[in-house]
Amino acid sequence: MNTPLKILCIGNSFSQDATRYLEGVAAAGEQPVLARNLYIGGCSLERHADNLRHLAFEYEYQRDGEHLFTTIIPNRRRGVSIRMALEMDSWDVITVQQVSGLSGVYESYFPYLSEILRVIRSFRPKAEIRLHSTWAYETDSTHTDFARYGCSQQQMYEAIQDVTGRISSEFGLPVLPTGAFIQTLRSLPPFDYPNGGLSLCRDGFHLNEYGRYAAALIWYKALGGSVRDNGFAPEGTDPALLAVIREAADAFELPTEKGETV
Numbered sequence: 001m002n003t004p005l006k007i008l009c010i011g012n013s014f015s016q017d018a019t020r021y022l023e024g025v026a027a028a029g030e031q032p033v034l035a036r037n038l039y040i041g042g043c044s045l046e047r048h049a050d051n052l053r054h055l056a057f058e059y060e061y062q063r064d065g066e067h068l069f070t071t072i073i074p075n076r077r078r079g080v081s082i083r084m085a086l087e088m089d090s091w092d093v094i095t096v097q098q099v100s101g102l103s104g105v106y107e108s109y110f111p112y113l114s115e116i117l118r119v120i121r122s123f124r125p126k127a128e129i130r131l132h133s134t135w136a137y138e139t140d141s142t143h144t145d146f147a148r149y150g151c152s153q154q155q156m157y158e159a160i161q162d163v164t165g166r167i168s169s170e171f172g173l174p175v176l177p178t179g180a181f182i183q184t185l186r187s188l189p190p191f192d193y194p195n196g197g198l199s200l201c202r203d204g205f206h207l208n209e210y211g212r213y214a215a216a217l218i219w220y221k222a223l224g225g226s227v228r229d230n231g232f233a234p235e236g237t238d239p240a241l242l243a244v245i246r247e248a249a250d251a252f253e254l255p256t257e258k259g260e261t262v
Helices: 013-019 022-027 045-053 082-086 112-123 144-149 153-171 178-186 209-222 239-251
Strands: 005-010 033-039 060-063 093-096 128-132
Touching (some): 005 013, 005 082, 033 082, 045 112, 093 112, 178 209, 178 239
Parallel strands (some): 093 128
16 A cells, blocks of 8 residues: 555635545545645635734644544534644645635735745645645626626636636646636536536535546546546446546646646
8 A cells, every 4th residue: 555645735615625535536546645624614815824823723624524623622613723734744745725716816816825835835845835726616606706707707717727827837836727627527518507517516616526526536636646447436426427527537638837738
């Protein structure tokens, strides 16, 4: 058995979605993964940076979307700080991301991302830091931040891709391309929601089980795993639809460190 790749996400509900099935996918592959998510719903880079400054114990410490800290202190909803989590294990990969509604707004990353990266590198200098590129909302999403992008999925997607590429290049952060892969799936008939296909979202912006499965596959591939014959299947899902996602993930071109495809 290979040594598990240890991943810590400094995120929110979008990293919660992306890691919901990551350990399951990894368990069905050759490279095991230990994935933990620091969760505050709707948490922006500005709030993460503020929490670091004030040593705020505000985060759920999650595995597969469930809070693990309650097993240590029962009935405690939160109780973990970023610095505490950084010290809890010898992380191989640490991910950062902007809150979904601001992911396509370049100015919103500053100065907060630099502050966060400085702390990560001081605590875990050997860890690889990756930028999680999130997805655009569903075409009929009622999320209030959708108006920032003209309530256009394509406009939101393009803005996120542009900003992701710029931030990736400027900070030297490899990208976890969840958003690009979700948009690729939306171009396929089974997931062409405006034309009768299945949405990959459960509420207009968070991913459903198929979207979460897709995110886990593309993370696993980006982290060096093979997805071609991966046998993991979330409970209650259609094997035929999973096969479409798996085939698309296998064919998907991963971005380089500067946001370009290889």
